Structures are given as structure tokens and as C-alpha cells.
Amino acid sequence: MEKKILLDENEMPKHWYNILPDLPEPLPPPLDPETMEPIAPEKLLAIFPKGLLEQEMSTERYIKIPKEVLEIYKLWRPTPLVRAERLEEFLKTPAKIFYKFEGVSPPGSHKPNTAVAQAYYNAKEGIERLTTETGAGQWGSALSFATKLFDLKCRVYMVKASYYQKPYRRVLMELWDAEVIPSPSDVTESGKRILEKDPNNPGSLGIAISEAVEDAVKNENTNYSLGSVLNHVLLHQTIIGLETKKQLEAAEVKPDVMVGCVGGGSSFSGLIYPFVGEDGVEFIAVEPEACPTLTRGEYRYDHGDTAGLTPLLKMYTLGKDFIPPPIHAGGLRYHGDAPTLCLLVKHGIVKARAVSQVETFEAGKIFTQTEGIVPAPESTHAIKVTIDEALKAKESGEEKVIVFNLSGHGHFDLQAYQDFMEGKLT
């Protein structure tokens, strides 16, 4: 078998897969924060383009990828599916391990799969400027990259603690001409209110979302862009799973276990949704013990942001005011998760597992030493559970096929690895 299973450019899927018509029960609708009734789609037109709202509610199973988006995808797609033989040998497991490598994109993660699509639909409808939030900077850099390609302006509200602690993602965003503002800031009312109470507030994703949404509502030619959780975001990410399906077919193997990390759920869902409904595949969503949304959260309606400006979504949640401890996997520190994924967890179709920070970095180090790639701290969560599953297969002597999503590289996270090696992680 070849080590790297590559697809040709012209074999890239031409449609995204929409799971809405295939869910085990209808998805509970988003609620208007003012009336607590299902929200009227027109209300959301203040911050989202029509093209994306249509996708958000579409019941069509396959949605065509615009050719302008496909052309940009070709800068790094199709991404490789790689057989992790050296990891298998290290573990002495009979399992076959494959990883889908999304870290080959220019910003270094899966996030531009949706950032490019979102920038495209906004530009097409005459929007001139996008706002968003970012924690450690992965989503902000993906949207900065995408807006640059479509000649849109971009303002990123970056969680203040990260703005000062992780300057290099900020530099990357600025290289792509985005304006990066530490949040909470004094340029929005939500930000000012927080600063009045606490001038040294270090910020949070929930606060930064409130600022970015307010900015988009108040400015005519400006829309807001979200990097995970919503249906249209997960839809765009299914390019990952659709490619993987073709690649596994080319390698003539069927997956037994599929694994990914979950922050808001977009990369994991993007990998597995095209496989949901296939017989005999086990799906494992991995989250940090420090932010255990799926394993310990409550399934109920909750807001997406701290100020309560966003519609309420039915999801597993730790509560909109939950402030997770400052673990290094910044992309996994969100209080809620994608509603479609939560529904699959509720029905037992997807299993969730929580792992501790130190064991994920140990897994990341093993992967760096066997396969050579430094994984993003988020992705190491998937590696940890992949290793556990491979060791289980060794005990039972089963030749399982395990596929995991390597959602990004960790070249901007070397401080975290240094802390790990110096024994400073908790």
C-alpha cells in the first residue's frame, strides 16, 4: 500500500454534503434572543449573506461548490491521506492508522475550507468588510487569508490575553492586511461595558464574539463571520470527509474507527458526516477535560456569546459564562458545540471522550518523533485517542482501520511544547 494516498486536482469533490436531511430527528431551530421563538431568517440578514443563510437551513443533501471556491481550494487541496506506518510500528499494533492532513493549508489548519467559502458569498453579495473573533488566532488568520483573496476588509477581535501572549498569529493576520484589535476593546459598547467594570479583563471568546457581532450590526456594509458551530460551516468542512472517502476507496480499505478533536465541532463533523449511516463505523469525538462540553455539558438551548446577542442554539453547553482554564489547545475552549453534532451524540451515533492536557502533549510528541509532523495542540487530542484505540486493537489482535483528522500543524505552538517538555503543564 502506498504511504500517501493522493487525489488528483480534478478528483476533488464538486459538492459539499449537507447532513440536515439525514439526521435521526429534525434539528431544533435557533431561537430569537428577544422573543424566545424560532428566529425569523430575515433578522439574521443583518450579519450574514443570503447565500450562507440558505445553506444554514437547506434540506438539500448535496450543495454545489462554486467554481471560484474550488479554484482557491486548489492552492492546497486535495489534502493527503497518510498511512501512519511508523506510528503503527512504534505501537506494535495490528491496526492500520491513517491521518487526513489539513495542516497543509496556507494558514495551517482546516479553517480556510469555510473561510474561503464565507468570504466568497459575502463578496458576491456586495459586502465590503467582515468582522470576527479569534482566540489563539487560527480562525482569525484563516479569515484574514480568505478576505485578502476576495479583496474584502477584515477586522479581527482577538482575545486580549492571546494578543499579547501569542504575537505571531497576529503578525500573520496583519500580513494578510487584517486589522487586529485586542478584546475587550473600547471600540464597541459590549467591550466598553466590560472594561468599565474591569480594565484588566483578559478577554474570552464569548466577549470577542459579542464585539464582532455588534460591529457587524452597526455597520452597513459589514457582515459577521463564524469559524465553527453553525450548519453552513460544518457543510463547508465536509470536503475533508468526501475526499477521505475517495482516498480510502482508492486504498481499498473501510474505516472501523474515525476520530477527531472537537472545539465547536467543524473539523470532526467535516471528516465524519459523509460516513454517518455506513455500517460498522465507530465515531469518537475528543475534547479536553478542561472544557468537557459533550461529556459533561447539559443538552439545552444556550447563547453562543457572553452578552447574549446571538440566537440560542440547542446544544450541549457548559453555560455561556463558562470560562475554561487557559489550556494550550485554544481552539477547543468553547462552551458549546455544533447543534447537529450534539444531536448525533444525544442519539449515541457519535461517542464523546475527554482527555487531559498532559496526555495529549505526550501523544503529540510520539507523533512528532514517528511521523515527523508537529501537530497542533488541538489535533493531539485526536492522536491520544487514536493511540488508545490502536493499543486496544493490539490487545484483541484485531486489524482495525483507524482514521483520524490531523486538523492542523503546531508550528505556532512551540511555546506550549516547550512548557510541556519543561514539565510546566498542568
Ligand SMILES: *Cc1c(COP(=O)(O)O)cnc(C)c1O
Ligand atoms: C479551531 C481548531 C480546532 C477546533 O475547531 P472545530 O470547529 O472543532 O474543528 C481544531 N483543530 C485546529 C487545528 C483548529 O485550528
